[in-house]
Amino acid sequence: MAPVSLIVIGAGQRGGGYARWARRHPDRASVVAVAEPSPARRARLAAEHGIPAGNAAADWRELAGRGRLADAVLICTQDRMHAEPAEAFAALGYHILLEKPMAPDEAGCRRIVAAMEKAGVMFAVGHVLRYTPYTRAVREIVASGQLGDIMSVQHLEPVGFWHQAHSYVRGNWRRSDLATSMLMAKSCHDLDWLQYVLGRAPLRVSSFGSLTHFTAANRPPGAADRCVACSVETNCPYSAPRLYRALLDRGDHRWPLSVVIDDFSPAALDEALASGPYGRCVYACDNDAVDHQVVALEFPGATTATFTMTAFSRPADRSTRLFGTRAELTGDGETIRVYDFLTRAERTVTPAAAGAMNAAEGHGGGDAGLMDAFTAAVATGNRELIASGPRESLASHLAVFAAERARLNGTVETL
Numbered sequence: 001m002a003p004v005s006l007i008v009i010g011a012g013q014r015g016g017g018y019a020r021w022a023r024r025h026p027d028r029a030s031v032v033a034v035a036e037p038s039p040a041r042r043a044r045l046a047a048e049h050g051i052p053a054g055n056a057a058a059d060w061r062e063l064a065g066r067g068r069l070a071d072a073v074l075i076c077t078q079d080r081m082h083a084e085p086a087e088a089f090a091a092l093g094y095h096i097l098l099e100k101p102m103a104p105d106e107a108g109c110r111r112i113v114a115a116m117e118k119a120g121v122m123f124a125v126g127h128v129l130r131y132t133p134y135t136r137a138v139r140e141i142v143a144s145g146q147l148g149d150i151m152s153v154q155h156l157e158p159v160g161f162w163h164q165a166h167s168y169v170r171g172n173w174r175r176s177d178l179a180t181s182m183l184m185a186k187s188c189h190d191l192d193w194l195q196y197v198l199g200r201a202p203l204r205v206s207s208f209g210s211l212t213h214f215t216a217a218n219r220p221p222g223a224a225d226r227c228v229a230c231s232v233e234t235n236c237p238y239s240a241p242r243l244y245r246a247l248l249d250r251g252d253h254r255w256p257l258s259v260v261i262d263d264f265s266p267a268a269l270d271e272a273l274a275s276g277p278y279g280r281c282v283y284a285c286d287n288d289a290v291d292h293q294v295v296a297l298e299f300p301g302a303t304t305a306t307f308t309m310t311a312f313s314r315p316a317d318r319s320t321r322l323f324g325t326r327a328e329l330t331g332d333g334e335t336i337r338v339y340d341f342l343t344r345a346e347r348t349v350t351p352a353a354a355g356a357m358n359a360a361e362g363h364g365g366g367d368a369g370l371m372d373a374f375t376a377a378v379a380t381g382n383r384e385l386i387a388s389g390p391r392e393s394l395a396s397h398l399a400v401f402a403a404e405r406a407r408l409n410g411t412v413e414t415l
């Protein structure tokens with residue numbers, strides 16, 4: 001396979017991460033241009049990949065204006081900045097890896113899928129959980145029929161107390177009007193994963209949930225607007241200095257610290273805590289993302305499923321139980337156990353370890369798996385290698401939109 005050439009749009013957390021995969025696999029891909037408004041991020045990515053100054057732009061439109069510079073583009077801008085570049089680069093004939101969510105509304109998602117189909121380009125969405133060794137193993141067990149008919153599903157996403165505070169109270173996904181709903185921002189992976197392992201899309205959904213804890217009403221007496229000035233900070237589980245200073249002290253410069261500062265010095269962190277968004281009291285932010293939510297789903301075959309997302313957990317992998325007519329599968333994100341009703345024996349499957357299921361560790365091998373599949377598809381022309389193509393991704397986005405409508409309107413939504 002000849003290496004494919006890539007351009008990166010948005011050299012933030014995701015763009016930087018995918019570009020690093022290319023750097024580690026020079027036989028598979030090379031990054032030849034970047035668009036990124038932040039001078040520091042742009043310069044860093046350009047230097048790491050030997051990109052000439054002429055190919056390092058401040059805005060994706062500059063690169064799009066120059067025709068087709070590479071085989072494929074990685075679109076890694078924020079949630080509300082996906083549709084326009086996706087349409088523009090598809091029209092230029094680029095194959096496209098687009099971060100999830102495709103768009104924060106149904107019309108935007110449909111526009112993107114139509115643009116991909118019109119241009120005939122290969123298209124992968126960042127549903128990285130489809131690409132982990134763990135998911136592959138669960139899916140193979142389901143497809144083998146050894147569980148019988150799956151009648152019930154229980155799936156839990158323990159977001160974790162500090163991750164919630166970082167991303168969904170203080171951070172980029174705290175408000176649905178600036179980004180997207182919590183269900184789309186975080187749990188689109190879960191609704192997508194359920195559809196992928198079960199091999200079918202849901203028929204009906206309902207949902208409950210709310211923002212309950214991270215509100216002004218729960219602000220402890222004596223709390224200040226910023227942790228660094230707060231007299232009760234030492235007793236607060238959500239203290240920003242405790243989280244970020246510990247990471248800096250142990251030299252862990254990956255996500256989430258890399259979101260807070262670009263220069264990994266104590267002075268830069270002090271400044272970010274004193275004046276940036278990540279130093280704010282979790283009870284004094286402008287957030288509306290829910291902190292707990294459940295979704296109930298009915299799938300073809302009368303399979304019922306429940307999904308729970310909660311902020312109020314230690315950070316941990318997602319866990320799942322699939323209850324079949326012949327066996328029960330239990331998975332904790334690392335180990336899969338299958339208890340067979342006939343033999344009454346339990347079998348354990350441990351897929352190759354691929355790191356924890358979080359952004360710092362590449363989502364259990366999913367980030368690398370997606371890049372591996374996408375670049376192989378582009379190099380060989382085999383779009384079957386992409387597990388998260390336009391139609392599958394649209395189906396799972398539609399389920400998320402329906403579940404969120406159900407939560408907001410108190411309805412049962414039919415898909």
Ligand SMILES: NC(=O)c1ccc[n+]([C@@H]2O[C@H](COP(=O)([O-])OP(=O)(O)OC[C@H]3O[C@@H](n4cnc5c(N)ncnc54)[C@H](O)[C@@H]3O)[C@@H](O)[C@H]2O)c1
Pocket residue numbers: 009010011012013014015035036037038041058059060061076077078079080081099100101126127128172185359363
């Ligand atoms: N697949 C996953 O598991 C996963 C995980 C986290 C985030 N995401 C998604 O990935 C996307 C990016 O998230 P992130 O955390 O990397 O965000 P980020 O803010 O770190 O990066 C986005 C970058 O886009 C840049 N940008 C803004 N305007 C631009 C323009 N006109 N041209 C080029 N670049 C521009 C920003 O300066 C920023 O550096 C989001 O949609 C997010 O929801 C996916």
